[in-house]
Amino acid sequence: MSLVIRDLSVRRGDLAVIDRLDLEIAPGEFVALTGPSGCGKSTLLNAIAGLVPLAGGAIEAERGSLGCVFQRPMLLPWRTVLDNAAFGLECRGASVDDARSRARTFLEKVGLGRFTGYFPNELSEGMKQRLTVARAFLVEPRLVLMDEPFSSLDETARRELQDLVLDLWAKSKCTVLFVSHYLEELVYLADRVIVLGPRPTTVVKTVPVQLRRPRGIGNEGMLGLMESVQRCR
Amino acid sequence: MPRLRAVADRFGAPLSFLCVLALWETSCRLRWVSPVLLSAPSRIVASLASLMGSGALTGDLAATASALLLSLAIALAAGGALGVGMGLSQPTFRLIHPYLVSLNAIPKVALMPVLVLWFGLGLPPKVFLGAFMGSFPIAMAAYGGVRSLESDLLMMARSFGAGRMMILREVVLPGLLPHVLPALRVAANYALVGVLIVEFFAADRGLGYRIIVYSSNFQTEAFFALLLLVAAMGLACASTVGFLERRLVRWPGEERA
Ligand SMILES: Nc1ncnc2c1ncn2[C@@H]1O[C@H](COP(=O)(O)OP(=O)(O)OP(=O)(O)O)[C@@H](O)[C@H]1O
Ligand SMILES: [Mg+2]
Numbered sequence: 001m002s003l004v005i006r007d008l009s010v011r012r013g014d015l016a017v018i019d020r021l022d023l024e025i026a027p028g029e030f031v032a033l034t035g036p037s038g039c040g041k042s043t044l045l046n047a048i049a050g051l052v053p054l055a056g057g058a059i060e061a062e063r064g065s066l067g068c069v070f071q072r073p074m075l076l077p078w079r080t081v082l083d084n085a086a087f088g089l090e091c092r093g094a095s096v097d098d099a100r101s102r103a104r105t106f107l108e109k110v111g112l113g114r115f116t117g118y119f120p121n122e123l124s125e126g127m128k129q130r131l132t133v134a135r136a137f138l139v140e141p142r143l144v145l146m147d148e149p150f151s152s153l154d155e156t157a158r159r160e161l162q163d164l165v166l167d168l169w170a171k172s173k174c175t176v177l178f179v180s181h182y183l184e185e186l187v188y189l190a191d192r193v194i195v196l197g198p199r200p201t202t203v204v205k206t207v208p209v210q211l212r213r214p215r216g217i218g219n220e221g222m223l224g225l226m227e228s229v230q231r232c233r
Numbered sequence: 234m235p236r237l238r239a240v241a242d243r244f245g246a247p248l249s250f251l252c253v254l255a256l257w258e259t260s261c262r263l264r265w266v267s268p269v270l271l272s273a274p275s276r277i278v279a280s281l282a283s284l285m286g287s288g289a290l291t292g293d294l295a296a297t298a299s300a301l302l303l304s305l306a307i308a309l310a311a312g313g314a315l316g317v318g319m320g321l322s323q324p325t326f327r328l329i330h331p332y333l334v335s336l337n338a339i340p341k342v343a344l345m346p347v348l349v350l351w352f353g354l355g356l357p358p359k360v361f362l363g364a365f366m367g368s369f370p371i372a373m374a375a376y377g378g379v380r381s382l383e384s385d386l387l388m389m390a391r392s393f394g395a396g397r398m399m400i401l402r403e404v405v406l407p408g409l410l411p412h413v414l415p416a417l418r419v420a421a422n423y424a425l426v427g428v429l430i431v432e433f434f435a436a437d438r439g440l441g442y443r444i445i446v447y448s449s450n451f452q453t454e455a456f457f458a459l460l461l462l463v464a465a466m467g468l469a470c471a472s473t474v475g476f477l478e479r480r481l482v483r484w485p486g487e488e489r490a
Binding site for chain 1: 383385386388389390391392393394395396399404407408482484485486
């Protein structure tokens with residue numbers, strides 16, 4: 001297993017946010033996570049990333065690095081595109097030169113090669129998120145956590161980035177846990193959709209998505225699956 | 234008349250300055266005011282030139298400048314540490330902030346007797362008061378800077394496994410610069426005032442000390458020459474900080490003060 005969560009409870013202050021949640025994710029699996037607003041999806045990802053303390057239970061993740069993409073880009077405004085991309089590698093102990101040269105090659109591949117000298121404030125929202133995806137995948141993560149990364153983007157940019165993520169995932173064979181509100185996005189991307197209940201949250205239902213890739217928007221199977229996810233939300 | 238407007242915009246300020254200077258010069262030359270009370274600008278500049286040329290002020294200039302630089306360095310370190318500490322922890326803020334505010338509310342001149350008692354004469358009391366006065370704006374700016382720093386950025390850095398030093402060096406400090414550098418400008422002014430106050434009352438060298446000596450001897454020209462020198466010192470500090478700001482804070486989207 002790439003990620004095993006057993007009997008997990010998390011509290012924020014006096015609030016019980018996650019209540020005895022169990023979840024297992026296989027290596028290389030692409031899992032999408034959805035649930036009512038405020039139920040604790042972000043809290044779950046933060047707990048997996050070790051950013052919030054656990055009130056009970058355990059999280060066991062495969063050893064290796066972690067890549068996170070959040071809802072907002074969280075770029076460092078004083079770093080250029082290149083240096084923002086390199087930031088994750090630097091955090092993991094790479095030398096600045098090494099991190100930069102790897103970031104440069106990677107940015108070329110994801111279509112940001114011409115913008116390495118730009119600052120985040122000079123980028124469109126879509127480019128910013130493209131950069132954060134690059135930053136996350138550059139650390140060669142075993143597990144990638146994505147928290148509604150494309151929810152503020154327009155349709156076109158979202159499509160492009162979804163395909164970019166699928167591409168990077170397929171090439172790197174990493175595990176992805178992807179939070180989204182969009183039914184279509186869930187079913188387009190994931191091998192499995194997990195539906196969480198209202199707070200204090202736990203897993204309500206798991207919907208396997210056994211559709212071949214590449215998947216099309218008009219795919220009949222997709223519509224059926226979208227309905228079955230919708231029913232248990 | 235847009236033409237006239239443009240001309241006025243461009244030359245108005247320097248012209249009016251020249252007028253003031255001319256009026257000042259004339260009124261001194263024609264003895265409308267007594268030379269004991271006010272010296273002509275030309276004489277002030279001449280006096281400054283001869284004082285500097287003769288080397289009479291070198292020791293005093295060095296004394297004041299070194300006290301000022303030392304004060305600022307200490308104010309930056311101490312104020313910065315206090316501000317960052319307060320910004321990172323609310324309990325620390327509640328503990329320290331009342332002291333900062335009440336200490337800052339003391340009229341600093343009132344500290345003179347006890348400063349001499351504690352530190353004697355010379356460099357230590359100057360540096361103490363200069364650093365004391367300079368710390369406050371820096372602490373408050375660093376505090377505001379840390380508070381306005383997106384906690385999300387810290388979270389992002391931690392998610393990549395960044396250590397404390399990495400976070401401090403690459404996230405906290407760059408985020409603080411646009412807040413702390415403008416405060417450094419203010420702090421330089423405060424620190425200069427602190428150093429001068431001590432030199433007025435309890436020193437045997439320094440520009441403040443010279444100002445007192447010249448004024449009590451009615452050496453009006455030299456007195457004004459020293460005022461000019463002190464003003465130049467303040468300006469030099471401000472433009473050095475401005476230079477640093479332009480060099481260090483130059484990413485787009487950051488409004489400069
Ligand atoms: N730092 C915090 N301190 C206190 N409470 C928090 C904190 N972060 C989250 N919460 C609370 O925990 C609950 C779950 O929040 P969380 O952000 O995990 O929900 P979410 O499912 O991601 O919601 P959304 O769909 O809006 O992103 C919310 O009620 C929120 O108020
Ligand atoms: Mg959320």
